[in-house]
Amino acid sequence: MTPDAAVTSHPFLISAVQFERDLNAGNLSVADLAHLAVKHGASGVEYRDVHWRQREEEIDFLSSQLQSARLQAVYAVLTPLYHRDPAQRQQLFRDIDDAAALGAKLLRVPLGISPVADAEGDALRESARLAVAQAAQRGIRIAVENNSRAPGEKIAEIRTALMEIRSPALGTNLDFANYATTGQDPLTAIRALGPRIIYVHAKDARRTERGLQSTFLGGGTLPLREIFAALANTGREFQLCFEFPGGMDPEEDIEKSKGFLATL
Numbered sequence: 179m180t181p182d183a184a185v186t187s188h189p190f191l192i193s194a195v196q197f198e199r200d201l202n203a204g205n206l207s208v209a210d211l212a213h214l215a216v217k218h219g220a221s222g223v224e225y226r227d228v229h230w231r232q233r234e235e236e237i238d239f240l241s242s243q244l245q246s247a248r249l250q251a252v253y254a255v256l257t258p259l260y261h262r263d264p265a266q267r268q269q270l271f272r273d274i275d276d277a278a279a280l281g282a283k284l285l286r287v288p289l290g291i292s293p294v295a296d297a298e299g300d301a302l303r304e305s306a307r308l309a310v311a312q313a314a315q316r317g318i319r320i321a322v323e324n325n326s327r328a329p330g331e332k333i334a335e336i337r338t339a340l341m342e343i344r345s346p347a348l349g350t351n352l353d354f355a356n357y358a359t360t361g362q363d364p365l366t367a368i369r370a371l372g373p374r375i376i377y378v379h380a381k382d383a384r385r386t387e388r389g390l391q392s393t394f395l396g397g398g399t400l401p402l403r404e405i406f407a408a409l410a411n412t413g414r415e416f417q418l419c420f421e422f423p424g425g426m427d428p429e430e431d432i433e434k435s436k437g438f439l440a441t442l
Contacts, residue, residue: 190221190380190435191215191221191252191418191420192223192224193379194211194225195226197211197214198424200428201229207231208225208230208236208240221249221417223250224252225252226253226254227254227257251283252283253284258288258289258290259320262291267305270306274313274316277316278317285318285319285320288322288330289322289323289329289339290329292330292339303342311347314346319346319348320348321350322336322348322351323356324352325356326356331360331362333357333362333370340374349375351377351379355398355400355422359383359391359392364401375409375414378418381395381422381435383399392423394422394425394431394434420435
């Protein structure tokens, strides 16, 4: 399938995840992702902190590149919203600064370990609130993703965090395939979190000997039509990102996902 073969009216971003093998091998650089986004008709790119080689120089270059190409950026980091290590809590503030330098309006983070009702838990919550407030001042929203394994994978954990920090600058990055692979119902997650969904990782999941594995839209067994209908019924506006391993042909899998969206 050629890049223009599938046409969809649904805006989407591509993710560095699709090209991780080539990025790690040095066959691609982060500067190539914007060109691939344009090639496949994407509205932007989800960049990841693990792929920087010269972070400050690359972020500065990408900011100009994205502006010229009129592409959006999302910045995805491994730093969690909650962490017992004070150094990790400070890292989240630096990640917000990097997101702002990149021109990203959305910072995706994992939840981390939910704080309990004690002095340490209070410190974790306060640090998270301050980070969300700083993000808001920079015009950035923080999207907490449900993880594909513990901790931070449960619907209840994500919902509790969003209830504890009631800010328009904090929402959830709903990864419906992650909910499925952790034994939870994606439709239940959408109903529970609908008002706070601000970003969606879109991928399918196929059954293997090792359990459910992520794949391109239409390449697995998830009830995707019901999932996308439920997302539409929330009435929310959110960015949609293809976020699945690239496999043998990452660009082909992006086109297959576009083809699926065009059928909705």
